[in-house]
Amino acid sequence: GAGVSQSPSNKVTEKGKDVELRCDPISGHTALYWYRQRLGQGLEFLIYFQGNSAPDKSGLPSDRFSAERTGESVSTLTIQRTQQEDSAVYLCASSFSRQGGYTFGSGTRLTVV
Amino acid sequence: GNSVTQMEGPVTLSEEAFLTINCTYTATGYPSLFWYVQYPGEGLQLLLKATKADDKGSNKGFEATYRKETTSFHLEKGSVQVSDSAVYFCALSDLTGGFKTIFGAGTRLFVKA
Numbered sequence: 001g002a003g004v005s006q007s008p009s010n011k012v013t014e015k016g017k018d019v020e021l022r023c024d025p026i027s028g029h030t031a032l033y034w035y036r037q038r039l040g041q042g043l044e045f046l047i048y049f050q051g052n053s054a055p056d057k058s059g060l061p062s063d064r065f066s067a068e069r070t071g072e073s074v075s076t077l078t079i080q081r082t083q084q085e086d087s088a089v090y091l092c093a094s095s096f097s098r099q100g101g102y103t104f105g106s107g108t109r110l111t112v113v
Numbered sequence: 114g115n116s117v118t119q120m121e122g123p124v125t126l127s128e129e130a131f132l133t134i135n136c137t138y139t140a141t142g143y144p145s146l147f148w149y150v151q152y153p154g155e156g157l158q159l160l161l162k163a164t165k166a167d168d169k170g171s172n173k174g175f176e177a178t179y180r181k182e183t184t185s186f187h188l189e190k191g192s193v194q195v196s197d198s199a200v201y202f203c204a205l206s207d208l209t210g211g212f213k214t215i216f217g218a219g220t221r222l223f224v225k226a
Binding site for chain 1: 147155157158159202212215216217218219
């Protein structure tokens with residue numbers, strides 16, 4: 001597609017429920033990244049996929065967080081047993097070159113109540 | 114590890130004033146440096162980048178020079194407009210960090226008419 005597409009744009013969930021966030025990167029972009037942005041704060045790296053290499057999961061905050069990517073296409077970020085501190089905007093980005101800049105999606109705003 | 118430090122905001126300027134947003138970095142390798150901008154209600158966009166020492170990135174009247182000796186990448190604009198009001202993020206990526214991009218905390222800019 002023309003840009004990075006994320007869905008849903010907004011998600012309200014009850015504490016303890018599982019949620020799945022989706023990212024559809026720009027076609028041909030081999031690298032895909034997930035970041036978290038808490039209200040009024042900077043971006044916190046979560047996970048990075050590059051082609052068929054093993055993903056860099058070093059930013060995932062706990063084992064409740066996981067992500068998958070099928071080839072060089074869609075990625076899903078799953079948060080199990082959500083907690084209130086998981087409330088944030090989850091941003092996905094993709095890039096063609098590892099040294100280039102990213103193209104970001106509009107994000108999924110997650111609210112855990 | 115790699116890190117980015119940028120000046121705290123908010124920064125409030127009058128239209129046509131000169132803008133500087135300071136950014137310094139720590140990196141073990143030879144990073145690429147970026148400025149991203151987040152306009153109100155929108156996603157992050159790449160504003161400019163520089164991939165090696167003494168490079169100058171520029172876009173939309175903004176510019177930043179990669180200064181290896183001072184490990185800095187300060188953002189400047191000669192005459193700001195109300196439409197420049199946004200949050201600005203300094204960022205770096207390099208091989209030793211697995212090419213994941215590390216972001217600063219962001220600096221909010223308000224420009225008054």
